[in-house]
Amino acid sequence: MDRKKVIVTGGAGFIGSALVRHLVLEQEAEVVVIDKMTYAANRANILPAEATGRCQLIIADICDQAAMREIVSREAPHQILHLAAESHVDRSISGPRDFIETNVIGTYSMLEAARAFWSGLPAGNTKDTFRFLHVSTDEVYGSLGADGLFHETTPYDPSSPYSSSKAASDHLAKAWFRTYNLPIVVSNCSNNYGPYHFPEKLIPLVILNALEGKTLPVYGDGSNIRDWLYVEDHARALSLIATQGRLGETYNVGGRNERTNLQVVQTICDELDRIAPAEAPRRELIEFVKDRPGHDHRYAIDATKLETELGWKAHENFETGLRKTVQWYLDNQEWWAPLRKSVYGGERLGLNDPQKV
Numbered sequence: 001m002d003r004k005k006v007i008v009t010g011g012a013g014f015i016g017s018a019l020v021r022h023l024v025l026e027q028e029a030e031v032v033v034i035d036k037m038t039y040a041a042n043r044a045n046i047l048p049a050e051a052t053g054r055c056q057l058i059i060a061d062i063c064d065q066a067a068m069r070e071i072v073s074r075e076a077p078h079q080i081l082h083l084a085a086e087s088h089v090d091r092s093i094s095g096p097r098d099f100i101e102t103n104v105i106g107t108y109s110m111l112e113a114a115r116a117f118w119s120g121l122p123a124g125n126t127k128d129t130f131r132f133l134h135v136s137t138d139e140v141y142g143s144l145g146a147d148g149l150f151h152e153t154t155p156y157d158p159s160s161p162y163s164s165s166k167a168a169s170d171h172l173a174k175a176w177f178r179t180y181n182l183p184i185v186v187s188n189c190s191n192n193y194g195p196y197h198f199p200e201k202l203i204p205l206v207i208l209n210a211l212e213g214k215t216l217p218v219y220g221d222g223s224n225i226r227d228w229l230y231v232e233d234h235a236r237a238l239s240l241i242a243t244q245g246r247l248g249e250t251y252n253v254g255g256r257n258e259r260t261n262l263q264v265v266q267t268i269c270d271e272l273d274r275i276a277p278a279e280a281p282r283r284e285l286i287e288f289v290k291d292r293p294g295h296d297h298r299y300a301i302d303a304t305k306l307e308t309e310l311g312w313k314a315h316e317n318f319e320t321g322l323r324k325t326v327q328w329y330l331d332n333q334e335w336w337a338p339l340r341k342s343v344y345g346g347e348r349l350g351l352n353d354p355q356k357v
Protein backbone atom coordinates (compact mmCIF):
# COMPACT_ATOMS: atom_id res chain seq x y z
CA MET A 1 0.00 0.00 0.00
CA ASP A 2 1.13 3.59 -0.68
CA ARG A 3 2.52 5.55 2.25
CA LYS A 4 -0.17 7.84 3.68
CA LYS A 5 0.32 11.40 2.40
CA VAL A 6 -1.15 14.23 4.45
CA ILE A 7 -1.31 18.00 4.05
CA VAL A 8 -1.24 19.76 7.43
CA THR A 9 -2.06 23.47 7.35
CA GLY A 10 -0.58 25.43 10.25
CA GLY A 11 1.83 22.55 10.80
CA ALA A 12 4.62 24.77 12.14
CA GLY A 13 2.43 26.03 15.03
CA PHE A 14 1.83 24.46 18.41
CA ILE A 15 -0.80 21.76 17.79
CA GLY A 16 -0.04 21.41 14.08
CA SER A 17 3.58 20.56 14.79
CA ALA A 18 2.62 17.98 17.45
CA LEU A 19 0.42 16.39 14.78
CA VAL A 20 3.19 16.53 12.18
CA ARG A 21 5.66 14.86 14.58
CA HIS A 22 3.04 12.21 15.40
CA LEU A 23 2.27 11.48 11.75
CA VAL A 24 5.87 11.43 10.54
CA LEU A 25 7.68 9.89 13.50
CA GLU A 26 5.05 7.46 14.80
CA GLN A 27 2.96 6.63 11.72
CA GLU A 28 5.72 6.99 9.12
CA ALA A 29 3.39 9.10 7.00
CA GLU A 30 4.57 11.63 4.43
CA VAL A 31 3.56 15.17 5.38
CA VAL A 32 3.37 18.43 3.48
CA VAL A 33 3.12 21.40 5.84
CA ILE A 34 1.49 24.57 4.51
CA ASP A 35 2.27 27.47 6.82
CA LYS A 36 2.55 31.23 6.46
CA MET A 37 5.12 31.26 9.29
CA THR A 38 3.44 33.97 11.37
CA TYR A 39 4.84 34.96 14.78
CA ALA A 40 3.24 31.77 16.18
CA ALA A 41 5.14 29.41 13.87
CA ASN A 42 8.59 28.00 14.46
CA ARG A 43 10.56 25.82 12.09
CA ALA A 44 12.28 24.19 15.07
CA ASN A 45 8.91 22.61 15.94
CA ILE A 46 9.06 20.39 12.86
CA LEU A 47 12.81 19.83 12.54
CA PRO A 48 12.60 16.29 13.99
CA ALA A 49 10.03 15.46 11.29
CA GLU A 50 11.96 17.20 8.52
CA ALA A 51 15.07 15.25 9.46
CA THR A 52 13.39 12.01 8.31
CA GLY A 53 13.04 13.31 4.74
CA ARG A 54 9.27 12.65 4.91
CA CYS A 55 8.20 16.18 5.83
CA GLN A 56 8.24 19.16 3.51
CA LEU A 57 7.44 22.76 4.50
CA ILE A 58 5.72 25.02 1.98
CA ILE A 59 5.60 28.63 3.13
CA ALA A 60 2.31 30.02 1.83
CA ASP A 61 -0.82 31.85 2.94
CA ILE A 62 -3.96 29.70 3.00
CA CYS A 63 -5.93 32.77 1.84
CA ASP A 64 -4.10 32.55 -1.50
CA GLN A 65 -6.70 30.48 -3.32
CA ALA A 66 -4.75 29.96 -6.53
CA ALA A 67 -1.70 28.77 -4.61
CA MET A 68 -3.80 26.41 -2.45
CA ARG A 69 -5.48 24.87 -5.51
CA GLU A 70 -2.13 24.35 -7.16
CA ILE A 71 -0.47 22.83 -4.07
CA VAL A 72 -3.35 20.48 -3.26
CA SER A 73 -3.69 19.19 -6.82
CA ARG A 74 0.10 18.80 -7.21
CA GLU A 75 0.60 17.03 -3.86
CA ALA A 76 -2.51 14.83 -4.23
CA PRO A 77 -2.90 14.04 -0.51
CA HIS A 78 -4.97 11.26 1.07
CA GLN A 79 -6.01 13.67 3.81
CA ILE A 80 -6.00 17.42 4.50
CA LEU A 81 -5.81 18.28 8.18
CA HIS A 82 -6.67 21.96 8.46
CA LEU A 83 -5.24 23.69 11.54
CA ALA A 84 -3.88 27.00 10.20
CA ALA A 85 -5.50 29.80 12.15
CA GLU A 86 -4.96 32.89 14.20
CA SER A 87 -5.46 31.35 17.62
CA HIS A 88 -4.98 33.81 20.48
CA VAL A 89 -8.18 35.30 21.95
CA ASP A 90 -6.40 38.36 23.39
CA ARG A 91 -4.89 39.21 19.99
CA SER A 92 -8.34 38.83 18.40
CA ILE A 93 -9.64 41.50 20.79
CA SER A 94 -6.80 43.89 19.92
CA GLY A 95 -7.02 43.25 16.16
CA PRO A 96 -9.81 41.02 14.76
CA ARG A 97 -9.05 41.47 11.06
CA ASP A 98 -6.37 38.77 10.70
CA PHE A 99 -8.75 36.35 12.43
CA ILE A 100 -11.50 36.95 9.90
CA GLU A 101 -9.09 36.67 7.01
CA THR A 102 -7.20 33.53 8.01
CA ASN A 103 -9.90 31.68 9.93
CA VAL A 104 -12.85 32.42 7.65
CA ILE A 105 -11.47 33.29 4.19
CA GLY A 106 -8.52 30.91 4.65
CA THR A 107 -10.84 28.02 5.51
CA TYR A 108 -13.02 28.84 2.52
CA SER A 109 -9.92 28.80 0.34
CA MET A 110 -8.81 25.39 1.69
CA LEU A 111 -12.31 23.93 1.23
CA GLU A 112 -12.39 25.10 -2.37
CA ALA A 113 -8.91 23.75 -3.08
CA ALA A 114 -9.93 20.39 -1.57
CA ARG A 115 -13.18 20.36 -3.55
CA ALA A 116 -11.43 21.05 -6.84
CA PHE A 117 -8.95 18.24 -6.17
CA TRP A 118 -11.44 15.69 -4.79
CA SER A 119 -14.12 16.24 -7.42
CA GLY A 120 -11.49 15.68 -10.12
CA LEU A 121 -10.45 12.27 -8.72
CA PRO A 122 -11.72 9.24 -10.63
CA ALA A 123 -14.27 7.08 -8.81
CA GLY A 124 -12.51 4.52 -6.62
CA ASN A 125 -10.75 3.89 -3.37
CA THR A 126 -8.64 7.09 -3.26
CA LYS A 127 -11.71 9.23 -3.79
CA ASP A 128 -13.73 7.23 -1.24
CA THR A 129 -11.13 7.46 1.50
CA PHE A 130 -10.06 11.10 1.01
CA ARG A 131 -10.80 13.21 4.11
CA PHE A 132 -10.72 16.90 5.03
CA LEU A 133 -10.49 17.36 8.81
CA HIS A 134 -11.43 20.84 9.98
CA VAL A 135 -9.83 21.42 13.38
CA SER A 136 -11.74 23.71 15.70
CA THR A 137 -12.21 24.70 19.31
CA ASP A 138 -14.73 24.22 22.11
CA GLU A 139 -14.88 28.02 22.39
CA VAL A 140 -17.49 28.04 19.59
CA TYR A 141 -20.02 26.76 22.14
CA GLY A 142 -19.68 29.85 24.35
CA SER A 143 -19.60 29.73 28.13
CA LEU A 144 -20.97 27.20 30.63
CA GLY A 145 -22.31 27.90 34.11
CA ALA A 146 -21.28 25.79 37.08
CA ASP A 147 -22.78 22.58 35.61
CA GLY A 148 -23.05 20.80 32.30
CA LEU A 149 -20.72 19.87 29.47
CA PHE A 150 -20.31 20.80 25.81
CA HIS A 151 -21.79 18.05 23.60
CA GLU A 152 -21.52 17.84 19.82
CA THR A 153 -25.13 19.09 19.67
CA THR A 154 -24.62 22.12 21.95
CA PRO A 155 -25.75 25.25 20.05
CA TYR A 156 -23.00 27.62 18.93
CA ASP A 157 -22.73 30.80 20.99
CA PRO A 158 -19.22 32.26 20.54
CA SER A 159 -18.08 35.27 22.57
CA SER A 160 -14.79 36.56 21.12
CA PRO A 161 -13.65 37.60 17.64
CA TYR A 162 -11.48 34.43 17.72
CA SER A 163 -14.26 32.00 18.64
CA SER A 164 -16.78 33.64 16.31
CA SER A 165 -14.33 33.37 13.39
CA LYS A 166 -13.79 29.68 14.23
CA ALA A 167 -17.56 29.17 14.47
CA ALA A 168 -17.96 30.68 11.01
CA SER A 169 -15.30 28.34 9.64
CA ASP A 170 -17.01 25.29 11.22
CA HIS A 171 -20.26 26.25 9.48
CA LEU A 172 -18.42 26.57 6.16
CA ALA A 173 -16.93 23.09 6.58
CA LYS A 174 -20.34 21.56 7.35
CA ALA A 175 -21.90 23.42 4.41
CA TRP A 176 -19.25 22.06 2.01
CA PHE A 177 -20.21 18.56 3.19
CA ARG A 178 -23.94 19.07 2.80
CA THR A 179 -23.82 21.03 -0.44
CA TYR A 180 -20.90 19.46 -2.31
CA ASN A 181 -20.53 16.10 -0.48
CA LEU A 182 -16.91 17.01 0.27
CA PRO A 183 -15.80 14.35 2.78
CA ILE A 184 -15.47 16.53 5.86
CA VAL A 185 -15.08 15.75 9.55
CA VAL A 186 -14.94 18.46 12.24
CA SER A 187 -13.25 18.31 15.64
CA ASN A 188 -13.79 20.73 18.54
CA CYS A 189 -11.16 20.53 21.25
CA SER A 190 -10.63 22.08 24.65
CA ASN A 191 -7.54 24.04 25.76
CA ASN A 192 -4.25 22.37 24.88
CA TYR A 193 -0.90 22.59 26.62
CA GLY A 194 2.48 20.90 26.21
CA PRO A 195 5.92 21.33 24.59
CA TYR A 196 6.51 23.97 21.86
CA HIS A 197 3.59 26.13 23.10
CA PHE A 198 4.16 29.76 22.12
CA PRO A 199 4.77 31.71 25.36
CA GLU A 200 1.81 34.11 25.02
CA LYS A 201 -0.65 31.46 26.27
CA LEU A 202 -1.33 30.99 29.99
CA ILE A 203 0.68 27.86 30.80
CA PRO A 204 3.98 28.63 29.02
CA LEU A 205 3.75 32.31 30.02
CA VAL A 206 3.42 31.39 33.68
CA ILE A 207 6.20 28.78 33.53
CA LEU A 208 8.64 31.26 31.97
CA ASN A 209 7.65 34.25 34.14
CA ALA A 210 7.99 32.05 37.23
CA LEU A 211 11.42 30.83 36.12
CA GLU A 212 12.52 34.44 35.62
CA GLY A 213 11.02 35.62 38.96
CA LYS A 214 8.47 37.87 37.20
CA THR A 215 4.86 38.42 38.29
CA LEU A 216 2.31 35.79 37.26
CA PRO A 217 -0.78 37.53 35.84
CA VAL A 218 -4.15 35.92 36.64
CA TYR A 219 -7.16 37.48 34.89
CA GLY A 220 -10.02 38.64 37.17
CA ASP A 221 -10.30 36.53 40.31
CA GLY A 222 -8.83 33.42 38.66
CA SER A 223 -12.10 31.47 38.90
CA ASN A 224 -12.54 30.91 35.14
CA ILE A 225 -12.44 27.20 34.34
CA ARG A 226 -10.81 25.50 31.36
CA ASP A 227 -10.68 21.78 30.49
CA TRP A 228 -7.02 20.99 29.74
CA LEU A 229 -5.71 18.45 27.25
CA TYR A 230 -2.07 17.45 26.66
CA VAL A 231 -1.23 18.31 23.06
CA GLU A 232 0.03 14.82 22.11
CA ASP A 233 -3.33 13.36 23.16
CA HIS A 234 -4.99 15.87 20.82
CA ALA A 235 -2.65 14.92 17.96
CA ARG A 236 -3.58 11.21 18.32
CA ALA A 237 -7.25 12.14 18.40
CA LEU A 238 -6.97 14.22 15.22
CA SER A 239 -5.33 11.47 13.25
CA LEU A 240 -7.94 8.97 14.46
CA ILE A 241 -10.87 11.27 13.62
CA ALA A 242 -9.45 11.99 10.17
CA THR A 243 -9.08 8.29 9.45
CA GLN A 244 -12.10 6.73 11.18
CA GLY A 245 -14.53 9.55 11.92
CA ARG A 246 -17.93 9.41 10.24
CA LEU A 247 -18.43 11.84 7.38
CA GLY A 248 -20.11 15.13 8.17
CA GLU A 249 -19.83 14.48 11.91
CA THR A 250 -18.37 16.55 14.73
CA TYR A 251 -16.19 14.98 17.43
CA ASN A 252 -15.51 16.80 20.70
CA VAL A 253 -12.02 16.26 22.12
CA GLY A 254 -11.21 16.83 25.78
CA GLY A 255 -9.36 15.28 28.67
CA ARG A 256 -11.86 15.71 31.53
CA ASN A 257 -9.36 17.91 33.37
CA GLU A 258 -11.22 20.99 34.54
CA ARG A 259 -9.17 23.47 36.52
CA THR A 260 -9.65 27.12 37.49
CA ASN A 261 -6.98 29.43 36.07
CA LEU A 262 -5.79 30.06 39.62
CA GLN A 263 -5.39 26.30 40.23
CA VAL A 264 -3.38 26.03 36.99
CA VAL A 265 -1.02 28.81 38.04
CA GLN A 266 -0.65 27.43 41.57
CA THR A 267 0.11 23.93 40.25
CA ILE A 268 2.84 25.33 38.00
CA CYS A 269 4.33 27.25 40.95
CA ASP A 270 4.36 24.14 43.14
CA GLU A 271 5.85 21.95 40.40
CA LEU A 272 8.63 24.46 39.72
CA ASP A 273 9.34 24.86 43.44
CA ARG A 274 9.68 21.06 43.63
CA ILE A 275 12.12 20.63 40.73
CA ALA A 276 13.86 24.02 40.57
CA PRO A 277 13.46 25.69 44.00
CA ALA A 278 13.80 29.50 44.20
CA GLU A 279 14.47 31.66 47.26
CA ALA A 280 10.74 32.24 47.91
CA PRO A 281 7.69 30.15 46.99
CA ARG A 282 6.58 31.07 43.45
CA ARG A 283 2.95 31.47 44.58
CA GLU A 284 4.11 34.83 45.98
CA LEU A 285 4.54 36.05 42.37
CA ILE A 286 0.80 35.68 41.57
CA GLU A 287 -0.90 38.97 40.71
CA PHE A 288 -4.61 39.40 39.89
CA VAL A 289 -5.03 41.69 36.85
CA LYS A 290 -7.95 43.28 34.98
CA ASP A 291 -10.18 40.63 33.44
CA ARG A 292 -10.36 39.89 29.70
CA PRO A 293 -13.40 41.59 28.03
CA GLY A 294 -16.12 38.99 27.34
CA HIS A 295 -14.17 36.35 29.30
CA ASP A 296 -16.05 33.03 29.10
CA HIS A 297 -16.54 31.56 32.57
CA ARG A 298 -16.26 27.83 32.03
CA TYR A 299 -15.51 25.31 29.26
CA ALA A 300 -15.90 21.56 29.74
CA ILE A 301 -16.00 18.89 27.05
CA ASP A 302 -17.99 15.68 26.86
CA ALA A 303 -15.68 13.42 24.81
CA THR A 304 -17.92 10.32 25.09
CA LYS A 305 -18.55 10.10 21.32
CA LEU A 306 -14.84 10.07 20.49
CA GLU A 307 -14.12 7.61 23.31
CA THR A 308 -16.90 5.13 22.57
CA GLU A 309 -17.08 5.35 18.76
CA LEU A 310 -13.38 5.60 17.95
CA GLY A 311 -11.81 4.16 21.12
CA TRP A 312 -9.69 7.25 21.93
CA LYS A 313 -8.60 7.93 25.47
CA ALA A 314 -6.30 10.64 26.84
CA HIS A 315 -3.01 9.16 28.06
CA GLU A 316 -2.14 12.10 30.30
CA ASN A 317 -4.06 13.69 33.14
CA PHE A 318 -3.38 17.32 34.06
CA GLU A 319 -0.74 16.50 36.68
CA THR A 320 1.31 14.09 34.51
CA GLY A 321 1.02 16.30 31.42
CA LEU A 322 1.97 19.43 33.32
CA ARG A 323 5.01 17.73 34.86
CA LYS A 324 6.22 16.79 31.36
CA THR A 325 5.53 20.31 30.11
CA VAL A 326 7.37 22.11 32.91
CA GLN A 327 10.35 19.78 32.46
CA TRP A 328 10.34 20.44 28.69
CA TYR A 329 10.58 24.22 29.23
CA LEU A 330 13.40 23.71 31.74
CA ASP A 331 15.28 21.55 29.22
CA ASN A 332 14.64 23.70 26.12
CA GLN A 333 15.69 27.23 26.91
CA GLU A 334 17.26 27.55 23.45
CA TRP A 335 13.74 27.19 21.99
CA TRP A 336 11.96 29.82 24.11
CA ALA A 337 14.67 32.37 25.03
CA PRO A 338 14.82 33.98 21.54
CA LEU A 339 11.01 34.16 21.40
CA ARG A 340 10.85 35.92 24.78
CA LYS A 341 13.54 38.34 23.67
CA SER A 342 12.40 39.34 20.22
CA VAL A 343 8.92 38.01 19.35
CA TYR A 344 6.81 38.34 22.50
CA GLY A 345 8.16 39.50 25.85
CA GLY A 346 5.04 38.91 27.96
CA GLU A 347 3.25 42.29 27.68
CA ARG A 348 -0.51 42.40 28.27
CA LEU A 349 -2.67 41.99 25.14
CA GLY A 350 -6.39 42.31 24.45
CA LEU A 351 -7.53 45.04 26.83
CA ASN A 352 -9.82 46.53 24.17
CA ASP A 353 -7.95 49.83 24.12
CA PRO A 354 -10.19 52.22 22.08
CA GLN A 355 -7.14 54.06 20.74
CA LYS A 356 -6.09 50.94 18.88
CA VAL A 357 -9.36 50.44 16.97
Ligand code: NAD
Nearest residue numbers: 010012013014015036037038040041061062084085087192
Ligand atom coordinates in the same frame (compact mmCIF):
# COMPACT_ATOMS: atom_id res chain seq x y z
P1 NAD B 1 -0.87 28.36 16.67
O1 NAD B 1 -1.20 29.80 16.70
O2 NAD B 1 0.20 27.84 17.56
O3 NAD B 1 -0.49 27.91 15.18
C1 NAD B 1 -1.20 28.37 14.06
C2 NAD B 1 -0.34 28.13 12.84
O4 NAD B 1 -1.08 28.57 11.69
C3 NAD B 1 0.99 28.89 12.85
O5 NAD B 1 2.03 28.04 12.47
C4 NAD B 1 0.77 30.01 11.83
O6 NAD B 1 1.96 30.42 11.17
C5 NAD B 1 -0.19 29.33 10.86
N1 NAD B 1 -0.97 30.32 10.11
C6 NAD B 1 -1.63 31.41 10.60
N2 NAD B 1 -2.19 32.09 9.59
C7 NAD B 1 -1.92 31.41 8.45
C8 NAD B 1 -2.24 31.62 7.09
N3 NAD B 1 -2.99 32.67 6.69
N4 NAD B 1 -1.78 30.74 6.17
C9 NAD B 1 -1.03 29.67 6.57
N5 NAD B 1 -0.67 29.44 7.83
C10 NAD B 1 -1.12 30.30 8.77
O7 NAD B 1 -2.26 27.62 16.95
P2 NAD B 1 -2.54 26.22 17.68
O8 NAD B 1 -2.73 26.47 19.12
O9 NAD B 1 -1.54 25.23 17.23
O10 NAD B 1 -3.97 25.89 17.06
C11 NAD B 1 -4.08 25.12 15.86
C12 NAD B 1 -5.55 24.92 15.54
O11 NAD B 1 -6.20 24.26 16.63
C13 NAD B 1 -6.31 26.22 15.33
O12 NAD B 1 -7.20 26.03 14.27
C14 NAD B 1 -7.04 26.45 16.63
O13 NAD B 1 -8.21 27.18 16.42
C15 NAD B 1 -7.31 25.02 17.06
N6 NAD B 1 -7.42 24.80 18.52
C16 NAD B 1 -6.48 25.28 19.38
C17 NAD B 1 -6.60 25.00 20.73
C18 NAD B 1 -5.55 25.46 21.73
O14 NAD B 1 -5.70 25.25 22.93
N7 NAD B 1 -4.45 26.05 21.31
C19 NAD B 1 -7.67 24.25 21.21
C20 NAD B 1 -8.60 23.77 20.30
C21 NAD B 1 -8.46 24.04 18.94
